Amino acid sequence: MARPYTVASHLHYFNIPLADFTAARPEFESFAVGGYIFARHDPAKPRILLLQRAITDTMGGCWEGPGGASEPESDKTLLDGVVREVLEETGLHVSRIVDLVAVDSWQHLRRNRGDMLRIAKYSFIVDVYEGELPREQIPVRLEASEHQAFEWAVEEEVRRSMQGSGRYQLPLPPTGHQGPNILRSFAWCKEQAAKSTKESL
Template sequence: MLHPAYLSAYNVPYETWLQKSLLPQIAPGHQDTSHVAIGALIFKYAQGDEPDRILLIRRATTDSMPNRWEIPGGACDLEDETIFHSLAREVHEETGLTVTKVVDFVDGSSYVTRSTTEGKGGEWDSLYLQDEATKGYAELANPHEEDVQVTLDPNEHSAYAWATNEEVLGEKHEITAESQRRIILKGFQMLEAK
């Protein structure tokens, strides 16, 4: 997977990254419940009068936080070759898009979840990576082309949208969590700075 050299720390197996980066920060006794969640900020770049847009997907009505919007992402699996491969797998599972390049690291945070579905909480480290190139997306030359062949699993997501910074700021799409909304807005800021 293509990526800048300064992101090489994530081009390692999930378990290696977990042992070196996350577990030393977690209190003894909680290390067995550690997970890493990743997410991709996928942008359709501005062309002509069209503003930059980010891909958001709406959670299914049968899922937790029903009908709220989020970026593609999920948990890293031990079977994934690297953290980047986890990101690519999750994006493909949720959207049908193929990640070919990770452009930048946007944000990371550690927090404790309170899972009512599984009956136990755990330590999660969230890693949000900005992704510029997906199969089809990288080939978009027409700013008015709407169909990017996003394919959703109806058990997980019911719709997708290409949202502008203003739409995210104006809360047109109810995002799953304020922390994710801040990460999306930070991604837009990073994009403007380039």
């Protein structure tokens, strides 16, 4: 069960009824969300949680952050969808929606209808209650039908993977936004660390 969570003040625009949010964007028929999670016990070398898609699923073997489709039947807001997806895919409980990383859009062919489904995805950085624990003790629990492994990745390995020489196979276009968005998340993490250092001086 999801726990109460807070939302950074500059993100409250997203914390409106999902029906209102989607109605304001008629150019899209489907909405997706993502929640990037960092293990922060070593601020000098942050690690981000990546999940490997089940080999039997679409894009099997690829690595990604937690996320999925927004569900109007259960998500009161877009941010509720982030919280739900993180819980379903990792077993972790979001405590705070921290910042927006990226907004991506693409089209997907609906073979049964012969037309294109227009999708928008909103990816956020989130904190989780379990994040207070050392990285090795964070109790990640995967949904076996969707993901088969997880790792706490460092930025250097993600960069190598984007260049084709790293350990992570990242999704290809049109949904190949994972690599750039993961690097944006690391950049955000560095900015926050720099601010904290400056404020402590």
